[in-house]
Amino acid sequence: MRIREVREAAGVSLADGARQAGISYSYLSDVERGRRLPSLEVLDLIAVALGTTIIGLLKGTYPWDAVELIEAPMPPPDARRRLGSG
Numbered sequence: 001m002r003i004r005e006v007r008e009a010a011g012v013s014l015a016d017g018a019r020q021a022g023i024s025y026s027y028l029s030d031v032e033r034g035r036r037l038p039s040l041e042v043l044d045l046i047a048v049a050l051g052t053t054i055i056g057l058l059k060g061t062y063p064w065d066a067v068e069l070i071e072a073p074m075p076p077p078d079a080r081r082r083l084g085s086g
Contacts, residue, residue, distance in 0.1 A: 002061050003046060004032040010050050020049035 007017050018028040022045055030036040031046070038046065040054070047057050 001032065001034070002059075003028075003050075003057055006050050006052060006057055007032075010052075012050060017046070017049050021045040 007014070012020070014028060014032075015025055018025045021028065021042070023042060027036065027042075028046065031038050031042075043054050043057065047054050050057070
């Protein structure tokens with residue numbers, strides 16, 4: 001249902017959204033109705049077609065989305081190797 005909300009808020013019809021995402025009308029309809037579960041690749045295609053991101057599509061879907069998380073700085077890419085070599 002969240003995908004439908006985003007699509008309608010963007011003013012994109014089901015047919016146009018499917019065409020822009022490169023998927024069939026019936027597939028997008030099934031995804032919106034919860035009948036099919038798209039792969040991450042297809043979810044990304046849908047998000048781009050609607051002018052958003054996967055995070056934008058899923059925002060507010062899960063309970064933990066209600067709490068704004070404080071992002072900690074990421075360790076350098078090789079930090080695990082240094083920590084393990086101790």
